[in-house]
Amino acid sequence: ExxxxxxxxxxxxTRGQQATLRCSPISGHTSVYWYQQALxxxxxxxLWYDEGEERNRGNFPPRFSGRQFPxxxxxxxxxxxxxxxxxxxxxxxxxxxxxxxxLHFGNGTRLTVT
Amino acid sequence: xxxxxxxxxxxxxxxGEFITINCSYSVGISALHWxxxxxxGGIVSLFMLSSGKKKHGRLIATINIQEKHSSLHIxxxxxxxxxxxxxxARGSARQLTFGSGTQLTVLP
Numbered sequence: 001e002x003x004x005x006x007x008x009x010x011x012x013x014t015r016g017q018q019a020t021l022r023c024s025p026i027s028g029h030t031s032v033y034w035y036q037q038a039l040x041x042x043x044x045x046x047l048w049y050d051e052g053e054e055r056n057r058g059n060f061p062p063r064f065s066g067r068q069f070p071x072x073x074x075x076x077x078x079x080x081x082x083x084x085x086x087x088x089x090x091x092x093x094x095x096x097x098x099x100x101x102x103l104h105f106g107n108g109t110r111l112t113v114t
Numbered sequence: 115x116x117x118x119x120x121x122x123x124x125x126x127x128x129x130g131e132f133i134t135i136n137c138s139y140s141v142g143i144s145a146l147h148w149x150x151x152x153x154x155g156g157i158v159s160l161f162m163l164s165s166g167k168k169k170h171g172r173l174i175a176t177i178n179i180q181e182k183h184s185s186l187h188i189x190x191x192x193x194x195x196x197x198x199x200x201x202x203a204r205g206s207a208r209q210l211t212f213g214s215g216t217q218l219t220v221l222p
Contacts, residue, residue, distance in 0.1 A: 016122065031212075043212040056209055057214070088155045103147065103210075105157035 002027070004106035012112045013081050021076040021109045025093030031055075031072040033094070034066060038087040046089075049074055077087070081113045082114050117141045118203050120213035127220050133188040135216045137201035140182065146168075147202040147210065148175050148186050160186070189222045 005024045013019050013045045025032050034046040037103075045058040049068035058065075063079040078085055095101040118139045127133050137146070148160040161168050161175040163184070168175050178185040188195055196219050202210040203206075 042214045043202070043210075045209050045211070048209070058209070072218075089156060090155070092157075102162050103159050105149075105159065106153070106157040110155070 002105050004091055006089075006091050006106035006109050008109060009107070010112070012111050012114065014114050015076050015081055015083060017081050019078045019081060019085075019111055019113075021078075021089050021091075021111070023074045023076070023091030023093075023106060025074070025091075029093035029095055029104070030072050031094045032068055032072065032095050033092045034076050035073070035090045035092070036060075036087045037090060037108075038084070043090070047076065078111070083113050086111060086113045117211050118201060118213040120201055120216055122216060123214065124217045125219070127191050127218070128156075129192060129220055129222050131191050133191050133218065133220075133222075135186045135199050135201075135218070137184045137186070138182060138211055138213075139184075139201075139203045141203060141205050141211065143203045143205055145204045146177055146184050146206065148184075149200040149202060151198040151200060151215070153197075160199075188218075191222050193220045196220050 007022045031050040036044045047077050048056040066076040068074045089100050090109045091106045094101040121136050145164045150158045172189045174187040198215045200215045201213045
């Protein structure tokens with residue numbers, strides 16, 4: 001069984017540009033979560049998608065957005081990039097509807113904003 | 115004050131030692147996760163527990179709901195256990211609140 005896959009592995013952008021990060025969940029998982037891990041900081045919850053809809057978002061500005069496609073893969077978009085957006089972005093998937101099902105993480109996308 | 119507190123922040127042990135990492139939380143939770151993050155960033159979910167104790171190989175996780183406290187134990191530690199261990203509390207709306215992590219280094 002393939003795990004959660006994220007692409008690209010690394011992404012370098014300049015300030016003001018837009019970044020698009022992608023996540024493919026484990027087959028059968030309908031819930032996708034996005035997390036940010038900035039250097040020296042802990043993991044912060046960004047967004048949760050389930051069955052194609054945004055269910056919850058963390059304390060991030062609106063320029064962080066995303067969507068979930070009918071095949072349950074997901075995109076995270078970051079507009080008007082700022083230097084402090086440089087971080088590791090992790091995606092995790094889980095079975096939807098199962099409140100306490102385990103999380104499976106991807107290896108992350110490392111975004112560098114120069 | 116962070117809602118999830120971990121201790122210690124850094125831990126160095128000799129191979130074979132018994133290791134304990136602690137996690138306290140102040141929010142009501144439906145489950146507590148223990149995660150392992152290796153250099154490079156990939157995260158592996160070790161345990162998800164809402165009561166009692168779970169064991170997997172040399173790893174043991176316990177939780178005391180009344181005291182809002184969980185511990186991760188590693189028996190017979192090995193250098194390959196070196197990683198960052200993170201506890202995360204799952205509250206309402208399935209949102210996870212993460213601890214700051216414990217950097218474990220096991221020396222041969």
